[in-house]
Amino acid sequence: xxxxxxxxxxxxxxxxxxxxxxxxxxxxxxxxxxxxxxxxxxxxxxxxxxxxxxxxxxxxxxxxxxxxxxxxxxxxxxxxxxxxxxxxxxxxxxxxxxxxxxxxxxxxxxxxxxxxxxxxxxxxxxxxxxxxxxxxxxxxxxxxxxxxxxxxxxxxxxxxxxxxxxxxxxxxxxxxxxxxxxxxxxxxxxxxxxxxxxxxxxxxxxxxxxxxxxxxxxxxxxxxxxxxxxxxxxxxxxxxxxxxxxxxxxxxxxxxxxxxxxxxxxxxxxxxxxxxxxxxxxxxxxxxxxxxxxxxxxxxxxxxxxxxxxxxxxxxxxxxxxxxxx
Amino acid sequence: xxxxxxxxxxxxxxxxxxxxxxxxxxxxxxxxxxxxxxxxxxxxxxxxxxxxxxxxxxxxxxxxxxxxxxxxxxxxxxxxxxxxxxxxxxxxxxxxxxxxxxxxxxxxxxxxxxxxxxxxxxxxxxxxxxxxxxxxxxxxxxxxxxxxxxxxxxxxxxxxxxxxxxxxxxxxxxxxxxxxxxxxxxxxxxxxxxxxxxxxxxxxxxxxxxxxxxxxxxxxxxxxxxxxxxxxxxxxxxxxxxxxxxxxxxxxxxxxxxxx
Numbered sequence: 001x002x003x004x005x006x007x008x009x010x011x012x013x014x015x016x017x018x019x020x021x022x023x024x025x026x027x028x029x030x031x032x033x034x035x036x037x038x039x040x041x042x043x044x045x046x047x048x049x050x051x052x053x054x055x056x057x058x059x060x061x062x063x064x065x066x067x068x069x070x071x072x073x074x075x076x077x078x079x080x081x082x083x084x085x086x087x088x089x090x091x092x093x094x095x096x097x098x099x100x101x102x103x104x105x106x107x108x109x110x111x112x113x114x115x116x117x118x119x120x121x122x123x124x125x126x127x128x129x130x131x132x133x134x135x136x137x138x139x140x141x142x143x144x145x146x147x148x149x150x151x152x153x154x155x156x157x158x159x160x161x162x163x164x165x166x167x168x169x170x171x172x173x174x175x176x177x178x179x180x181x182x183x184x185x186x187x188x189x190x191x192x193x194x195x196x197x198x199x200x201x202x203x204x205x206x207x208x209x210x211x212x213x214x215x216x217x218x219x220x221x222x223x224x225x226x227x228x229x230x231x232x233x234x235x236x237x238x239x240x241x242x243x244x245x246x247x248x249x250x251x252x253x254x255x256x257x258x259x260x261x262x263x264x265x266x267x268x269x270x271x272x273x274x275x276x277x278x279x280x281x282x283x284x285x286x287x288x289x290x291x292x293x294x295x296x297x298x299x300x301x302x303x304x305x306x307x308x309x310x311x312x313x314x315x316x317x318x319x320x321x322x323x324x325x326x
Numbered sequence: 327x328x329x330x331x332x333x334x335x336x337x338x339x340x341x342x343x344x345x346x347x348x349x350x351x352x353x354x355x356x357x358x359x360x361x362x363x364x365x366x367x368x369x370x371x372x373x374x375x376x377x378x379x380x381x382x383x384x385x386x387x388x389x390x391x392x393x394x395x396x397x398x399x400x401x402x403x404x405x406x407x408x409x410x411x412x413x414x415x416x417x418x419x420x421x422x423x424x425x426x427x428x429x430x431x432x433x434x435x436x437x438x439x440x441x442x443x444x445x446x447x448x449x450x451x452x453x454x455x456x457x458x459x460x461x462x463x464x465x466x467x468x469x470x471x472x473x474x475x476x477x478x479x480x481x482x483x484x485x486x487x488x489x490x491x492x493x494x495x496x497x498x499x500x501x502x503x504x505x506x507x508x509x510x511x512x513x514x515x516x517x518x519x520x521x522x523x524x525x526x527x528x529x530x531x532x533x534x535x536x537x538x539x540x541x542x543x544x545x546x547x548x549x550x551x552x553x554x555x556x557x558x559x560x561x562x563x564x565x566x567x568x569x570x571x572x573x574x575x576x577x578x579x580x581x582x583x584x585x586x
Binding site: 196203 | 377400403408410415416417451492
């Protein structure tokens, strides 16, 4: 089916089952309702990390995803609070706005390679934070708070999406929403990487000169990829803002941008699903080490260093061995 | 018949240094033309300008009467003028077959979105690419190594891979950058035969930059000689072999030797 092997389909099936049925059952049984928030965060951060992974796929180190997440969060918040849009329309709008910004910024900076591109993207998050502090529409340091929960959507009188405000358990609803978005993101990413565009990205990652000699418009593909990448960032950020019901200039900081990149490294740059696993391990790992108190950071960073030292191709290389790329 | 490719008064200056000065020559269809010259004569620069990897300072390159200099490399490739690189420029972590499949980008009929959704045209494209890749690799005698990762290949096979990637784009003119460098006699002879069959069986006009004189004399229909960025001679191999200016450029003039 769709060119997938039975083994792959089983894997995807188990994953979806755990995600949508297993996890809620376990949380219900153990009563750890706080895990919903953690897992929702993981899902949303994984969406933004997917974007970072995609820029890695054309050979660019992107430490600026926080900027696009922040842009997405603000665009959605402003559209919902000030323009009275439904959250569900503001969500794609936030992604598209982030993509447009990425195109405008990408036109000059995507010519850079290696560490130079990385440095510029590192600054981006700070620039967006400062812009949010300065602009009147973003309310400066006060940010935008009291964002209403997503409202219901109905088409021709048939309810499609429920009203989050009227729900008893918004945590579960947000968890499901985030998971669905994540599944769609990664399905799209998988498809993209395994389609012609993905092959062209790989050719560019390995040698841009040779790629242009076989007729690949490298400037165009770089922009398209950076826009898609930032679209994911915008979507993740917008959803985050809606869950927190607030956006501040500090909602996404340089440290978050760095984390998005680390998620990709940790999971494995050669694997589409790497950033998802990386996000889970990184985010959960940090939380689990909370019990160690003041040693939390020490243990955490030691583990990270060990992983990068001994598994340079990421956690997924444990299972797939060296050089796999599914 | 007008020539396929015309280099017209092409000059390239890097600051105060003149890499190519007022070079003009024509390439006829189905010809194998070599550009030779001592190190630093400006051969590679000339190649880069023909394939639009670098702009000309003045002058122009015409392909079927249409200017192809000072454009973008991918646009020149689309018109049918494709260059290859020296062996280090490959897709390192792709297999030989994957490289040749991806290099057929220009033959794609479906759009990128079509590939994403898996449209019928896209599926037909993919099948056609794979079929053509196998054909091409068989033609080049590379079937046995088609599933090898490019980074594991020996030098000779890397050159052949470079040519395979270039041919996969379905070029009319193929520019080969030092296809025989670092090869022993047997490897060189194989490559000479390969390049000749590319021209004879695929109708590709070949232009090459090369140091290996015996191979150049063997393979070329005509030769253009550069020295210090200037064209000093043009002609058939036998004409070039007896050209005094060329001998002087390569061996130094009598006066120079005395001066040393």
